[in-house]
Amino acid sequence: MSDNDTAWIDLVAPRHLRGLDVYQPGKPVEELEREYGVTGALKVASNENPLGPAPRALAAAHAALASSHLYPDASGFALRTALGARLGVDPAQIILGGGSNELLYQLVTAFCDPDDEVVSHEYAFLSYRLAAQTAARPFVAARATADRRCDVDALIAAFTPRTKLVLLGTPNNPTGSVVTKAEMERIAAALPARALLVIDEAYGEYAAAWPEIDHARGADWLHAPRVMVLRTFSKIYGLAGLRVGYGVGHPALIELAGRVGRTFNVSAVAQAAALAALDDTDHVAKSAALARSAIERLTREVSGPGITVYPSLANFALIETGRPGKPIYEALLRRGVIVRPMAAWGLPTCIRVSVAAAEQMDRVIAALRAVLGPT
Numbered sequence: 098m099s100d101n102d103t104a105w106i107d108l109v110a111p112r113h114l115r116g117l118d119v120y121q122p123g124k125p126v127e128e129l130e131r132e133y134g135v136t137g138a139l140k141v142a143s144n145e146n147p148l149g150p151a152p153r154a155l156a157a158a159h160a161a162l163a164s165s166h167l168y169p170d171a172s173g174f175a176l177r178t179a180l181g182a183r184l185g186v187d188p189a190q191i192i193l194g195g196g197s198n199e200l201l202y203q204l205v206t207a208f209c210d211p212d213d214e215v216v217s218h219e220y221a222f223l224s225y226r227l228a229a230q231t232a233a234r235p236f237v238a239a240r241a242t243a244d245r246r247c248d249v250d251a252l253i254a255a256f257t258p259r260t261k262l263v264l265l266g267t268p269n270n271p272t273g274s275v276v277t278k279a280e281m282e283r284i285a286a287a288l289p290a291r292a293l294l295v296i297d298e299a300y301g302e303y304a305a306a307w308p309e310i311d312h313a314r315g316a317d318w319l320h321a322p323r324v325m326v327l328r329t330f331s332k333i334y335g336l337a338g339l340r341v342g343y344g345v346g347h348p349a350l351i352e353l354a355g356r357v358g359r360t361f362n363v364s365a366v367a368q369a370a371a372l373a374a375l376d377d378t379d380h381v382a383k384s385a386a387l388a389r390s391a392i393e394r395l396t397r398e399v400s401g402p403g404i405t406v407y408p409s410l411a412n413f414a415l416i417e418t419g420r421p422g423k424p425i426y427e428a429l430l431r432r433g434v435i436v437r438p439m440a441a442w443g444l445p446t447c448i449r450v451s452v453a454a455a456e457q458m459d460r461v462i463a464a465l466r467a468v469l470g471p472t
C-alpha cells in the first residue's frame with residue numbers, strides 16, 4: 098500500500114480499526130512452495146490434525162453435499178441435541194458457531210457495552226484481543242508468569258468493576274499451558290459482579306491425553322451460571338476447513354449470544370460432519386495419543402541449552418529458542434518446514450510447532466535440530 102492509501106484508510110476507517118493488525122494465519126504450503134521453489138513442504142503451523150478429518154465425518158460430509166441446494170438448519174437441532182445428550186446439558190444451553198473463533202467475536206458483541214473490558218493475559222490466543230478491538234471494546238492483558246503461564250493473581254488483580262468477559266484458553270494457544278482446577282475455581286470466585294468467564298477448550302480433548310496432570314475441565318463448569326465453555330471441531334476432530342464450533346452456557350446467555358449471530362452461519366455439510374465426528378471415538382483417541390507422543394519427542398529431542406520446549410497438553414508446543422525467531426522460521430522454510438513465528442504474539446524469540454504424524458515428525462525434528470544447532 099502506498100502512503101497515500103494509508104492516509105486515505107485513516108480518513109475513512111473508524112478510530113478503533115486504524116492501525117489494527119489483522120490475524121496472520123500460518124503460511125499455506127502452496128505459498129511456500131511457490132515462493133521458495135521447494136516441493137513436499139510440511140506445515141506444522143496451524144495446530145491442525147495430521148491424521149486428517151475423522152473418517153466418519155468425511156463420509157457424512159460427502160452425503161450432505163447432495164442437499165447443498167437447501168439452506169442448513171439454522172437452529173442446528175440435530176447437532177445441538179447430540180451434543181446436549183453427550184454433555185448432559187439441555188440443547189438450549191448450546192450455541193453453534195462458524196468455528197469457536199466466530200463465537201468469541203459474537204460473545205464480545207453480545208455481552209459488552211462500549212466501555213466494558215475484555216480481560217485475558219499477555220500470552221493468550223490472539224483472537225481474544227482482536228475480538229475486543231474490532232468491536233471497539235477495551236482489552237486488558239494481565240501479566241503472565243515467568244514461565245508464560247496464566248498468572249492467576251495478576252489476572253484477578255486486573256479485574257475491575259468494568260470487567261465483563263474473562264477469556265481463558267486451557268490448554269492455551271500458543272503456550273500449551275493449562276489452568277489448574279483450583280486456579281479456575283479461584284478465578285470464577287473472584288469474578289466481578291457483571292463478569293462472565295469463558296473457558297476456551299479448543300484443545301480440551303487433547304488435554305485428556307495427560308490425565309495425570311492437574312487441569313481445569315470445562316465439563317465441570319457446564320452448569321455454572323456465569324461460565325461459558327467453548328469447544329471446536331477444528332482440532333481433534335480434524336474439521337478446521339469446515340468451520341464449526343460450539344459454546345455451552347446458561348440458556349439466557351446462549352439466547353443473548355444468539356441475537357448477534359448470523360443466520361445460517363454453520364453450513365449443512367459442517368453440521369453433518371460434526372454430528373458424525375462425535376461418534377468417531379477411535380479417531381479422537383488416536384489423535385490424542387499421537388499428540389502426546391509427538392510433544393514428548395519434541396521435548397526430549399529438541400530441548401537443550403538455551404532451548405526450552407514448554408510443557409504442552411495440546412497438539413503443539415511453544416519453543417523458546419533464545420534468539421530471534423524470524424530467521425529460525427525462515428531457515429526452516431528453506432528446509433520446507435512451516436512453523437509459526439511468534440513475534441506477533443509478543444514472543445519474538447519463540448516459535449510454535451504443531452504435531453505431525455510420526456514419519457513427518459522425524460523430518461520436523463531433524464530440521465529443528467539442524468537450524469537450532471547441536472543440542
Ligand SMILES: Cc1ncc(COP(=O)(O)O)c(C=O)c1O
Pocket residue numbers: 143144195196197198199222266268269270297299300328329330331337340341342
Ligand atoms: C485457543 C483457541 N481458541 C479458539 C480457536 C478457534 O478455532 P476455530 O475457530 O477453528 O474453532 C483456536 C484456533 O486456533 C484456538 O487456538
